[in-house]
Amino acid sequence: MYIVILLVLVSAVRAQNGSELIMCDGVVFNNVYYDKELLFSGLGRPYNLMMHKFSGVIFFSHTIQNGTQVDFGIMACHIEKRTCRDIHGVPGGYALAYDGGNDDIYFGGHDGIYKYNFLTKKAEFFAEEGKSIWGIFVRRNFYYIEYPTQKLYVYQDDTFVKVAEATDIEVDNFFISKQLDIYFSNKTALYKVEKNSRQPIVLNDEIAVRQIAEDIYGDIYFCASDGIYVEDKPYHKSKKVADIHQAFGMTFDEVDHIIYSDKDAIYRMRPSKYSKLCYDAILDALEKKKQGEGRRSLPLISNMYN
Numbered sequence: 001m002y003i004v005i006l007l008v009l010v011s012a013v014r015a016q017n018g019s020e021l022i023m024c025d026g027v028v029f030n031n032v033y034y035d036k037e038l039l040f041s042g043l044g045r046p047y048n049l050m051m052h053k054f055s056g057v058i059f060f061s062h063t064i065q066n067g068t069q070v071d072f073g074i075m076a077c078h079i080e081k082r083t084c085r086d087i088h089g090v091p092g093g094y095a096l097a098y099d100g101g102n103d104d105i106y107f108g109g110h111d112g113i114y115k116y117n118f119l120t121k122k123a124e125f126f127a128e129e130g131k132s133i134w135g136i137f138v139r140r141n142f143y144y145i146e147y148p149t150q151k152l153y154v155y156q157d158d159t160f161v162k163v164a165e166a167t168d169i170e171v172d173n174f175f176i177s178k179q180l181d182i183y184f185s186n187k188t189a190l191y192k193v194e195k196n197s198r199q200p201i202v203l204n205d206e207i208a209v210r211q212i213a214e215d216i217y218g219d220i221y222f223c224a225s226d227g228i229y230v231e232d233k234p235y236h237k238s239k240k241v242a243d244i245h246q247a248f249g250m251t252f253d254e255v256d257h258i259i260y261s262d263k264d265a266i267y268r269m270r271p272s273k274y275s276k277l278c279y280d281a282i283l284d285a286l287e288k289k290k291q292g293e294g295r296r297s298l299p300l301i302s303n304m305y306n
């Protein structure tokens with residue numbers, strides 16, 4: 001297996017006819033080079049990204065300054081119009097979930113769970129008043145993770161109860177795939193519990209997972225603080241497919257392009273017309289760097305910034 005280790009590496013190459021200088025400052029994802037489109041900037045740690053494909057709006061949580069205190073709030077941004085607005089009424093808004101079956105959006109914060117009203121564009125109180133909500137997940141059942149105990153609850157018979165299999169453990173991220181396999185992470189590791197099994201299998205015990213997402217093909221992605229990983233089926237492992245410095249969350253747009261965030265901005269990966277050129281240039285620069293002559297490949301870049 002081959003992994004590209006790229007932290008902050010920018011390459012520049014000249015196109016074939018030599019007249020155009022191309023900056024290869026995009027992202028290598030699964031050995032393919034993509035352009036990195038800046039969507040929204042000046043944000044504080046955009047967590048829990050959720051693209052609502054029907055309306056073209058991305059919802060996420062981010063940090064807001066309240067006096068001397070840092071708090072969380074929910075924001076909604078229209079991808080094409082590039083406009084953003086705060087969703088008011090969710091104090092400490094951190095958790096976010098999409099119920100694809102009913103086209104409903106839920107938020108959670110310091111004081112319970114809220115549901116988004118698409119007509120008024122406001123959040124309305126839904127359940128669990130007085131409880132602090134860390135995470136919400138809806139597929140078949142309605143789940144939430146309580147903060148700070150990190151206990152997992154599920155809605156059953158008109159009330160929320162602790163999930164029996166998880167009463168003794170902490171859960172930081174919880175996800176059920178279309179295939180009905182369960183993925184969860186806590187401070188110990190990232191686990192998978194296969195459908196019809198109760199035994200958690202460790203997929204990775206070295207990464208800090210921040211968000212779990214699924215593409216239209218049912219492949220599972222893990223956004224960790226150092227980049228994006230995918231499940232390496234059927235090996236019960238995960239493999240790194242992109243290096244991203246301080247990644248915070250990820251989702252997909254309506255055509256399955258990856259949208260991801262770092263500590264202060266949200267980006268979209270787009271197919272690049274210089275994919276091969278840039279990929280080769282980056283590999284080349286990495287190779288030179290490995291051989292201890294990285295300096296020599298960089299003057300072009302410093303010239304551009306001077």
Ligand SMILES: *[C@@H]1O[C@H](CO)[C@@H](O)[C@H](O)[C@H]1NC(C)=O
Binds near residue numbers: 015017020
């Ligand atoms: C050469 O560069 C020009 C200027 O950017 C570009 O428009 C053109 O498509 C390039 N031609 C070829 C053959 O790559």
Ligand SMILES: *[C@@H]1O[C@H](CO)[C@@H](O)[C@H](O)[C@H]1NC(C)=O
Binds near residue numbers: 071092
């Ligand atoms: C700021 O904090 C105060 C006190 O905790 C709270 O009452 C208020 O609603 C917060 N303001 C915002 C915008 O979150």
Ligand SMILES: *[C@@H]1O[C@H](CO)[C@@H](O)[C@H](O)[C@H]1NC(C)=O
Binds near residue numbers: 170186187188191200
């Ligand atoms: C995380 O989950 C695993 C699997 O259930 C469990 O063994 C471990 O104790 C949990 N870690 C924490 C911190 O709860």
